[in-house]
Amino acid sequence: MDKKVVLITGCSSGIGLSLAVRLASDPNREYKVYATMRNLAKKERLLECVKGLHKDTLEILQMDVTDQQSILNAKEMVVEEQVDILVCNAGVGLMGPLEVQSLDSMRQILDVNLLGTIQTIQAFLPGMKAQGQGRILVTGSTGGLHGLPFNELYCASKFAIEGACESMAVLLQHFNIHVSLIECGPVNTDFLVNLQKSELGDMSLQQADTRTLSLYEKYLQHCGFVFQNAAQDTEDIVKVFLDAIQSSNPSFRYFTCGDIPPLIKLKITEPDGSAYISAMSKIIFSDADQ
Template identity: 65%
Template sequence: MEQTVVLITGCSSGIGLSLAVRLASDPAKIYKVYATMRNLAKKERLLDCVKDLHKDTLDILQMDITDQRSILDARDRVREKRVNILGMTRVMTYRNSVISCVCGCVRETEEQMSLIFLHQQQFLYMCTAYRMSCALDFCLSVVFMLAVCNAGVGLMGPLEAQSLATMRQILEVNLLGTISTIQAFLPGMKAQGHGRILVTGSIGGLQGLPFNEVYCASKFAVEGACESLAILLQHFNIHVSLIECGPVNTDFLDNLQRAEPGDSSLQQVDAHTRSLYDTYLQHCGMVFQNAAQDTEDIVKVFLDAIQSTNPAFRYYTNNALIPLSSPKISALDGSQYIRNMSKIIFSTNGKGEQK
């Protein structure tokens, strides 16, 4: 039985790491995993997890989804092996939460079956939960399996406090990084005549969150890109799926770009906005404490999507988040959702008590 070659990005920690270890540890050795990361100096954690037990199922490569040359180099290295996979996962940490992106691409021999799996690195859904994950495809004989990750970077704080350079960086990583990766591998997938794209999404890409305007804009854009591709790619027998996540217990918020109380950038913001931001930060901490999932819970959802013979377009890792989106459908003018979310976020004192 030939191996399915999977390339995952963002494997230095979080979901990318967990997924790589899970697939490479498959007892049947179905997968050949290429775990990629932007900085290979951070590979020790992954090596510690596998403990040299998976020399025939795991390799580690360098790949930066914001660098087109790096993407192409990784793609070419995968193709040199004939049985290839390209995957991207990026992780940002915020205390115990993670935004990850995973891309996996597999290339086999003749059975024309491509899989593109996009693990969108995502920001935690700070209002009801943010999270993210990664995944790969599982076919036994795959000609070219590609997973593209929307590297996710979090940006939180009053819009007036954000610089243009910072906002551009968020769009560069979250949106253009994902699209650039897809661009590099999509022609090969189309040529195979079969495939699957799994994208790790975020609840922040489905509904707006205060103080996350630019982040949500980037995630909304990724959702739109994936939905547009899904309509087109069905004509190539390529399935696109989004894995919508909330908070996850991994390192995420340490690298989250956010305005902290007392920062000089907040001094230009009016007092009422600063007060609302303080309330929002309390709400985020409470939500993450109560709703965060473990990485293994996310990996299981990815495996369910991967193994489905008729994959859905969206999978939710936490069903508790679904009701929050229902007002957007039942009240199409958007007013009900806005009122509900404002009440949920700003009517608590950070301890879950109503003011």
């Protein structure tokens, strides 16, 4: 039986690395995995996880999702000349008061999270259409379904991905190509380590007013509590990806926490958004005025 060819972006750590290892280690050897990353100097962690045991089920390729030629070069390295399952997982974050963010930093978020994902899909979509089947899975975020303070650009990029994927899904069903968004909440990965974050005491924060800085400090405390008490492990996320990959009738949206989170339900069901805004503010900034 021919292996299903899977290409995954953002495999130097976290979800991408764990998913690549799991699929390449499939006991039935159903998958040939191309694990891609922007910086091949970071491939040692992935190699350590597979310990050289998957020479015929795993290849590691350099691919920068913000560089169209890099994407095309990686595509040329796929010896099967087709990709059955494309996983767009590469992503970065940006956290801090909006008024201190540089234009370059904001552009980078959009280049990676939005345009990088779309460029990657653009490159592999014609092949999927030609073969009359395919799966596209995109690592989404609950931050693409409801806004988070001090994450304006990150949420904007993820909101945009929701719209792009929904638009594609409507069309691509006519080509037997299924699009799925894997909606993640907090996850124990290197995402926080790599996050571009304004730290308290940074010179750039002098541009912000004292009230904003007080609220930002409160938000950072909230984030620390959430990641300590509610973050999921990457293996939990990988199980959801596997459900989507192995389903004969995949859903458009998967929530890694199971059900739709209560705040998102509130946002969907209440008419004008006021209750959601008040609830979110109370959860994050309770006691901020004291």
